[in-house]
Amino acid sequence: MKHNSKIFVDNGIIIYAGKVSKTQQHKHYAIQIGLVLNGSYRLFIEDKEYDHHNFIIHSNVPHRHVSKNGALFCILIDPTTDLGNALVKKYAPPYKPITICQDALRDLRYELSARNQAGGQSIENLEFKIFKLLKLPPAKRTIDSRIAKLIEAMHDTPAVEIDLDTLINEIPLSKSRIRSLFKQQTGLSMQRYLLWVKIKHAFYHIMQNKSLSEAAFLAGFADYAHLSRVIHQISGMTMKSILKDSYFVQE
Secondary structure: OOOOOOEEEEOOEEEEEEEEOOOOOEOOOOEEEEEEEEEEEEEEEOOEEEOOOEEEEOOOOOEEEEEEEEEEEEEEEOOOOHHHHHHHHHOOOOEEEOOOOHHHHHHHHHHHHHHHHHOOOOOOOHHHHHHHHOOOOOOOOOOOHHHHHHHHHHHHOOHHHOOHHHHHOOOOOOHHHHHHHHHHHHOOOHHHHHHHHHHHHHHHHHHOOOOHHHHHHHOOOOOHHHHHHHHHHHHOOOHHHHHHHEOOOOO
8 A cells, every 4th residue: 555645753743744624623632733834724622713824732622623725734742742841831721823933944844855755764853843943942851871772672673572671671770760760861751652663663664555454563553443543542633634635845
């Protein structure tokens, strides 16, 4: 099954640019940063209409939107990350218009397009670049070598073979200390970080033209239905709708 979608997934972050049409009211776990690229876009929260071009919708806020020939640059952020925490502190729920750095948006869109054309799967310092885009002071973080080793093992081990207890046993610290240090230095719990690693693996296999079922299995999910539920919880969209409607809009 061939997919031409342009989607980026990093730990705690999903980015895609996609067509926007009419949706039913829905909500999602991820905080949503929406940047309207072109066309009309009308957002409704509790039947109140908003028409800002750059906005934030907080976690689990029911909303719907209507658009005609619209394109939305969408950043979905796990609220437990440092970036998510910074957004919660700066912007009161449920919704706020935001200002962005246009130069940072242009640079990020260019890099996303270039990475897609080159078949790349990661963007260096992506979280830092989103902090810059949103005009927020970045989180300052230094990774302990033992946690760096654990992260490397998570990414290098086939997703279906990852066992957290086995990986933890390779680190000369108590399990409770490792888990605490991991959260402190990555902004995510080990379980949440591993979930995002699996999501990244799933999208990678889909872009390698694996079937949705095979991609889900290779990424360590029980089946495609399991993967689809996780994606829907985070994004409010089905996997198939993300793959169908996403693209990166060129300047």
